[in-house]
Amino acid sequence: MNILQGLLHTGLNTILDVLPIVMIIFGFQFLYLKRPLPNPKKVLLGFAYVLVGLAFFLEGLELALFPLGKTMAAQLTDPGFLGIANADDIHWSDYYWVYAFAFAIGFATTVAEPALLAVAIKANEVSGGTISVWGLRTAVALGVALGLVLGTWRIVTGYPLHWFIISGYAIVVIQTIFAPRMIIALAYDSGGVTTSTVTVPLVAALGLGLASTIPGRSPLIDGFGLIAFASLFPMLTVMAHAQIAHWRSGKKPSLSLEN
Amino acid sequence: MREVHLPKSLKPVLDSLRDLMPIVLVVAAFQLLVIRQPLPNLLDLLLGILFVAIGLSLFIRGLEMGLFPIGQSMAQSFARKGSITWLLLFAFALGFGTTVAEPALIAIADEAARIAAAGNLIHQSTDAMQGYALGLRYTVALSVGVAIVLGVIRILKGWPIHWLIICGYICIIIITEFAPREIIGIAYDSGGVTTSTITVPLVTALGVGLASSIKGRNPMIDGFGLIAFASLTPIMFVMIYGMVVH
Numbered sequence: 438m439n440i441l442q443g444l445l446h447t448g449l450n451t452i453l454d455v456l457p458i459v460m461i462i463f464g465f466q467f468l469y470l471k472r473p474l475p476n477p478k479k480v481l482l483g484f485a486y487v488l489v490g491l492a493f494f495l496e497g498l499e500l501a502l503f504p505l506g507k508t509m510a511a512q513l514t515d516p517g518f519l520g521i522a523n524a525d526d527i528h529w530s531d532y533y534w535v536y537a538f539a540f541a542i543g544f545a546t547t548v549a550e551p552a553l554l555a556v557a558i559k560a561n562e563v564s565g566g567t568i569s570v571w572g573l574r575t576a577v578a579l580g581v582a583l584g585l586v587l588g589t590w591r592i593v594t595g596y597p598l599h600w601f602i603i604s605g606y607a608i609v610v611i612q613t614i615f616a617p618r619m620i621i622a623l624a625y626d627s628g629g630v631t632t633s634t635v636t637v638p639l640v641a642a643l644g645l646g647l648a649s650t651i652p653g654r655s656p657l658i659d660g661f662g663l664i665a666f667a668s669l670f671p672m673l674t675v676m677a678h679a680q681i682a683h684w685r686s687g688k689k690p691s692l693s694l695e696n
Numbered sequence: 697m698r699e700v701h702l703p704k705s706l707k708p709v710l711d712s713l714r715d716l717m718p719i720v721l722v723v724a725a726f727q728l729l730v731i732r733q734p735l736p737n738l739l740d741l742l743l744g745i746l747f748v749a750i751g752l753s754l755f756i757r758g759l760e761m762g763l764f765p766i767g768q769s770m771a772q773s774f775a776r777k778g779s780i781t782w783l784l785l786f787a788f789a790l791g792f793g794t795t796v797a798e799p800a801l802i803a804i805a806d807e808a809a810r811i812a813a814a815g816n817l818i819h820q821s822t823d824a825m826q827g828y829a830l831g832l833r834y835t836v837a838l839s840v841g842v843a844i845v846l847g848v849i850r851i852l853k854g855w856p857i858h859w860l861i862i863c864g865y866i867c868i869i870i871i872t873e874f875a876p877r878e879i880i881g882i883a884y885d886s887g888g889v890t891t892s893t894i895t896v897p898l899v900t901a902l903g904v905g906l907a908s909s910i911k912g913r914n915p916m917i918d919g920f921g922l923i924a925f926a927s928l929t930p931i932m933f934v935m936i937y938g939m940v941v942h
Contacts, residue, residue, distance in 0.1 A: 440743070454802060457837075458793035458894070462766055465786060470773060479761050486758025491799055493751025498803050501744025504737065505723060512731045538726055545718035552896070598881055599872045606865040613858050622857055625924035630896065632888045634752065635715055637800040641807060641885070657815035661808070661881025668888035668927060 440496070448492035455487055498638050506642025507649075513538060514650045527652070529593045535647065539589040542643070543582035543667060546636045553577055556630055560623055567686045568620070568679055576678035577671045581631050584670030585640065588663040592647045595654055598662040605669045612676040620679040627675050628668040640664055708753035716749055755799065759894065768901040775905035780852070784845050790902060791844035791926065794895040795837040801889050805829040805836075808882045817878060817942060831937065836886050839933035843925035844899060850921070851906045851913065857921040864928040871935045879938025886934050887927040896923060 466472060474480055512518060513535045521527055547553060557573040591601055613621055632640075640663045648660035727735055735741065767790070774786045795801065809829040813820045818828050850860060872880060903922040907913040 461789040461793040483758040483762025490754030497744045497747025541722045664888040665884035
């Protein structure tokens, strides 16, 4: 019963969430382009789907992905599980299962991401074959995985988030100077593409769970930031991968395919 | 866009389940091999995962039936029709509207409000939490709108993308100095959250449509990059929101 009530409540709220985009699309369609709606029945049914789908999705997040991330964080940082009697003696390296979990989640969810496959195929065409589809997918997945490992390590140690992100930016800028020009826009976009709608809530819950169970950390200050790592690191690994592929191909200029 | 739609078909649900598969596999492997403790509320978890799969597939199906075809054809007609004022107005509205409805952002904003209430940053009432979450979402939506406008101007003028991105980085570094510590994490995360299910397809259609209708622009180089802007401006705007609210 509780779940049904939740669904209804979320369902009503989602109407407000979808309203702006509906108004914008219809507003521009009727007022500026002055065209009737093609296939109005199907469009309306589509909006009904969007509303119901959003309600189910948000309710499912509350039931599954948020608790799952927090439970995993709590279980993997439990002193009993780590086999450490005194909670004050814990060294950051004792949390190695946390890092392993972060790596596995980052790699697995990214490699299977359909949006990434499309990007990889495009990159393969643009680079004239020097960047292989699998190579790019692995580079991005490795980027997300390493990003999450470093991100969880930061939560464990409590260093300020912006140090890491700003250093990351510096590396991106340096890489931009040397990377083949065709790959730059793609690499920048790959950061945003990788973090899918399913991965974001789980990863956020993992970070918040870690920050609330690890002694000395506060969810308010340390809990967020994992998604930032997961979107920054693919830029680094994609440009690095393009650079390496470029050197390996014997400096074959990848710019020749510009048209 | 495919015209055939099969509401009864299980394919979209299977697609969403396939997206969830890696998470389920990794979690199951860790539970069985490493943690070896019973997972609490296993039934709720499984039901929730099913909800996520059903919800996501309905959501995307619905977008493909209505919003995407109209939005994409609209983006292309705006890209071809001359008026720059209307084009920029549309670009802003598109960025704003798609971001407000972005599912991952709704979830994260609610979570951020809960954390802020638990940490006594805001009142522990439903009203205050809803207000904070809504404020966060509208801030992010506003910033994505601005980002898309900037990105469209960049495509029109043909400015190189990396200079703008580097300027963005510098702005972020400066604002971080003045932002309250509690907002920095959420701000940096909001950059990655904004660009997913709804925003990417519609915004990419606008970018590629524009780049291919202007002479001397390469859709491959100039069409991309809107997403990159849309992941930078939220960081700045949310930090400013934090300075105002906290």
